[in-house]
Amino acid sequence: QFVRQSKRIKCSHVQQRHYWIASKRIVTPDAMVSGAVEVKDGKIVAVVEGYDWRGNAWTHQIIDYGEAVVMPGLIDVHAHLDDPGRTEWEGFPSGTMAAAAGGITTLIDMPLNSYPSTVSEETLKLKVQAAQGRIFVDVGFWGGLVPENAFNSTALEHLLKAGALGLKSFMCPSGINDFPMTNSSHIREGLSVLAKYRRPLLVHAEIPQELDTADDGAANPRSYSTYLKTRPASWEEAAIRELLKVSKNTRVGGVAEGAHLHIVHLADARSSLDLIKEAKSSGDSISVETCPHYLAFSAEEIADGDTRFKCAPPIRDAHNRDKLWESLLDGEIDMLSSDHSPSAPELKLMKEGDFLRAWGGVSSLQFVLPVTWSYGRKHGISLHQLVTWWSEKPAKLASQHLKGAIAAGNYADMVAWDPDVEFELNEDHPVYLKHRNISAYMGSKLAGKVLATFARGNLVYQSGKHAPAACGVPILAK
Ligand SMILES: NC(=O)N[C@H]1NC(=O)NC1=O
Ligand SMILES: [Zn+2]
Ligand SMILES: [Zn+2]
Numbered sequence: 001q002f003v004r005q006s007k008r009i010k011c012s013h014v015q016q017r018h019y020w021i022a023s024k025r026i027v028t029p030d031a032m033v034s035g036a037v038e039v040k041d042g043k044i045v046a047v048v049e050g051y052d053w054r055g056n057a058w059t060h061q062i063i064d065y066g067e068a069v070v071m072p073g074l075i076d077v078h079a080h081l082d083d084p085g086r087t088e089w090e091g092f093p094s095g096t097m098a099a100a101a102g103g104i105t106t107l108i109d110m111p112l113n114s115y116p117s118t119v120s121e122e123t124l125k126l127k128v129q130a131a132q133g134r135i136f137v138d139v140g141f142w143g144g145l146v147p148e149n150a151f152n153s154t155a156l157e158h159l160l161k162a163g164a165l166g167l168k169s170f171m172c173p174s175g176i177n178d179f180p181m182t183n184s185s186h187i188r189e190g191l192s193v194l195a196k197y198r199r200p201l202l203v204h205a206e207i208p209q210e211l212d213t214a215d216d217g218a219a220n221p222r223s224y225s226t227y228l229k230t231r232p233a234s235w236e237e238a239a240i241r242e243l244l245k246v247s248k249n250t251r252v253g254g255v256a257e258g259a260h261l262h263i264v265h266l267a268d269a270r271s272s273l274d275l276i277k278e279a280k281s282s283g284d285s286i287s288v289e290t291c292p293h294y295l296a297f298s299a300e301e302i303a304d305g306d307t308r309f310k311c312a313p314p315i316r317d318a319h320n321r322d323k324l325w326e327s328l329l330d331g332e333i334d335m336l337s338s339d340h341s342p343s344a345p346e347l348k349l350m351k352e353g354d355f356l357r358a359w360g361g362v363s364s365l366q367f368v369l370p371v372t373w374s375y376g377r378k379h380g381i382s383l384h385q386l387v388t389w390w391s392e393k394p395a396k397l398a399s400q401h402l403k404g405a406i407a408a409g410n411y412a413d414m415v416a417w418d419p420d421v422e423f424e425l426n427e428d429h430p431v432y433l434k435h436r437n438i439s440a441y442m443g444s445k446l447a448g449k450v451l452a453t454f455a456r457g458n459l460v461y462q463s464g465k466h467a468p469a470a471c472g473v474p475i476l477a478k
Helices: 002-011 052-056 092-101 121-131 153-161 184-197 224-230 233-250 271-281 292-296 318-329 365-379 383-397
Strands: 018-027 032-040 043-049 062-064 069-072 074-079 104-109 138-141 167-170 200-204 260-263 286-290 414-424 445-455 458-462
Touching (some): 018 414, 032 052, 069 383, 074 092, 074 383, 092 365, 092 445, 092 458, 104 445, 121 153, 153 184, 184 233, 233 271, 271 286, 292 318, 365 414
Parallel strands (some): 018 062, 018 069, 104 138, 260 286
Antiparallel strands (some): 018 032, 069 414
């Protein structure tokens, strides 16, 4: 009993096992509630409207956030934490502290950029070991679908039985040596194994196409438009066209019924999205995410040499960005994810500013909530939409049925934040990411300040301070 008590003290800024989180704006699945969330032993017991609940609570058991919004914690289904093996890029401690500071209570780690890549039962075990006692929020793991395991259903089953929440593959070179690309035959095989486990395949959908190379040699590598031309929308379109040949199998009655195909970080809001819409209406089990950087920025405004904005697929033109917003608001894009993909600062080649040679990946994890809100409010987004994109749909993709909503019985994963507080991401702002200078949002002015983050009932972050111990849980599929 004493050991449990002292552990809780380190895991959380609140010491009660049983307490109430009060607010005038609690976002539940069907309403905005003024009242309180009753939390006991890490779970939500009840959501109570009005003030009646106060009779049951002692003053020291009430944390009152007043007018601030209380929402489910964000679930980021696409983050590269690079641990073990490339902790000079990020790592579990820094990445999950940044997540907690940003209101993210669960993240699903990508199988590449760490070393070794998570492509087998053994390498998944290394991930789980590395996460033990070093994560401040819950972390689940995607496994990798690569040519080496794609035709080996036993190996894939071992990886899934060991707890990978699903698989991820690339249709173009990933930039990581031990994570080679797959073609549609590999993907077809992967889907048929995933069907049995009812888990998803996430795909980086770009297939290299012949480029129009007329003016190549003379192009300025410091100009973003030079980079943009090397990865046109036709690459995304080609990959999605190819994917739709196999996603058919996920339909009811199909050979991969039970599997699901999820397209990560869609950048092209035109033909690629039309193809996905078509597949959805034909009954394919398919979904798509985009990322805040595609919604916040446009190719036109990226300054020469500012390689913080280099990512793949690339950030496209302003009109495309507006179409992405439209599609998100219409529900054609299902959810958001960070694709937080930092590297060692040297690899961003910030001095040379060479877009063609710099590492591709945007560092963003801590700021996705204020970024989505700051840009989204100009498009009239609602708090419920934020919850759909950042909690409800991601929970479903990762099969986390006790997460993603403020509802009785769920884990007490929540964020309290103030949508009206504006702040500048300058030198004085606390940033928990390993390398603040490569983050694309440094220097921006944003709205939406995270006040507190609760993970499984632990107050893991409040007023700029993390709980002393890393008590996040490694999530394994059962
Ligand atoms: N390896 C890796 O993280 N690649 C990511 N970076 C990026 O910009 N897009 C990606 O898929
Ligand atoms: Zn990718
Ligand atoms: Zn990624």
